[in-house]
Amino acid sequence: MSQVVDYGTALALILREAAPFAVERRTLAEAGGLVLAEAVVADADLPPFDNSAMDGFALRAEGKAVAAGAEFEVAGAQVAGDEAARADGGAWEIMTGARMPEGLDSVVPVERVEVLARDGKGRPARIRLSADVQPGDNVRLRGQDVERGTTVLQPGRPVDSAAVMVLASLGVDSVAVRRRPRVAVLNTGRELVDDPRRPLASGEIRNSNGPFVSARVDAAGAELVLRETVTDEPADFLAALARALAAGADVVLSTGAVSMGRHDFVPDALRGIGADIRFHKVAIRPGRPLLFARLAGGQLYFGLPGNPASAAVGLRFFAEAALRALTGLAPERPLRMPLAAPWRKRAELRFHLKGRVELADGALRARVLHGQESFKVQPLLVANAWIVVPAESMALEAGDMVDVYAPGHAEGLKIEEVMQ
Known part of the structure; x- marks a missing residue:
């Protein structure tokens, strides 16, 4: 399938291939x-038996309140871990979590009791209630x-x-x-430098996609089995892909080399090893060149674009949907909340926007951040959400409802209050 597909079609194709793992x-x-x-x-x-919720004394209320001032002989004691006991009358000293003696149905806390007498070992022998006791007070019932x-x-x-x-x-x-899905990450590009200590030569850039995607894989509940950076040579790429599959990857994520340039070799390389490319290019922004394939061994392959925000969107809204399905999680549902300020777009595409959910005057609102260009990474430091605008919505006003997603499917929104 080579034509551009819409988001719904792309997601359906992914979920069709992402059958849940065996139990x-x-x-x-x-x-x-x-x-x-x-x-x-x-x-x-x-609880497996009726027990006391307080340190105190167990009594028999017999369906009616026991008035303050009532006096009782202390006939026994029960501590946590004691076996069942039967009380024939009086009060029993009892500890939190101890099994209620049979025949008693209420507990008065120790602080609401006056000890009138003690035995030779200093234990309470007679008590007086300093407060009323209602039937069932401070008792945790079996199966409650x-x-x-x-x-x-x-x-x-x-x-x-x-x-x-x-x-x-x-x-x-x-x-x-x-089980957890096993994921391999391959970053393509001879310009990428993994060693942060090595000075950059002309035309080189730091590899940010590798650490980012790997961290997101872990946060999504998957197991990272391999991460490699490879050149733009198809042979190097295919060798790394073979190592990823040998490491047991169920899902392979690559970044870069999926657009239309002369060095965007991934689609042809995959076809050469018998992969079934289910789609290549989705009507979204950022991340339009996204590729999804099933490899000959049944593994799922996501070719993410090389720009950081594009890779992040492809991972968050497509690859993570597959990870959910493989583990048996239901499809994700977005939150709905009002937009904080007007926003316009020029292309009739589904937009995935770096956003911030704010709490202001007791209400939540979603704000589209500046810096939506796909190469910009700094806005991700401020973003706590993704805001999704459907293809057909070209102009939104403040207060219009939008779909909002957490940074990852297994995460919640982290919201800070905005002071007016």
Whole structure:
């Protein structure tokens, strides 16, 4: 496919090729950051038994308040980890998390009790309430957090720290997940210099795409298996590509050599090894020369343009969509918020703009930043979002609603308040 495709067509072609990985079982220690492939159903109650939420004294309220001033003999004690006990009357000293003695249903905190007498070991023997106690006060009931049989996690949910806490609390030792995608990054261009200590010769530039794309791969939840910088010689490129595939890459990202210049050799080199180029050029800005192919071994290939902002857009809105799909995540949905100031465009293309989401007067708004040229990297220091303007919208006014995306699909927006 050689003609320019629109964004929707390009994304559909990518998602058609990015079938989710096979399901694997991993221990909880190994599953952190991976995506669940199956629902997790609780096979136990949480808490597993009625227990005290306070250090204090357990009482029997019997469905009605126990008035301040009531006195009780202390008949026993229960600490966290004690087995079930039965109370035949009186009050029991109890610690936070301790199992409620059978027959008692409420807890009065220790600070709301006056100790009237102590036994020979100094433990409370008789108490008086200094405040009313309502039935059920300060008791955590069995299953109050999670009931047995409840679906606690759905497929497509990343195993983050909150999920780990719930799973560990339920005694889950392994979960069904899909592994991380393995990604290789190839930067093309004889002008690129990787060593920051080496002085630049005439015509040379620092390789910024390599470190940037590699960092973004990690932030997207993928595993970087290889990064190389290669010359503009097809043979060198194909040798590096072979090393990337030998390293186990599921996805290969290259930068540069996909436009229409005499040295833009990537499309022909890929065809020469049997790759199926699904599209080359998308009706977007920046990043129009983007190329997507399936290699002969089934790996996905994204040829990103060499300009930094173009490479960033290709990675963020196309390659990251594939990474989500491979791990079983649902397609990403943008936020919607008003534009902070008018904005115009001259070309009927889908624009991906470096933007900043601001909080002003208690409301969020999205501001298009200056410096949208594809070669400029400094605006990325200020940007905390991408603002997307569809092809058909040529002129936007302040207050018009726009789609807003975080810098990466696995990240949230980091918003600072703007003082008026």
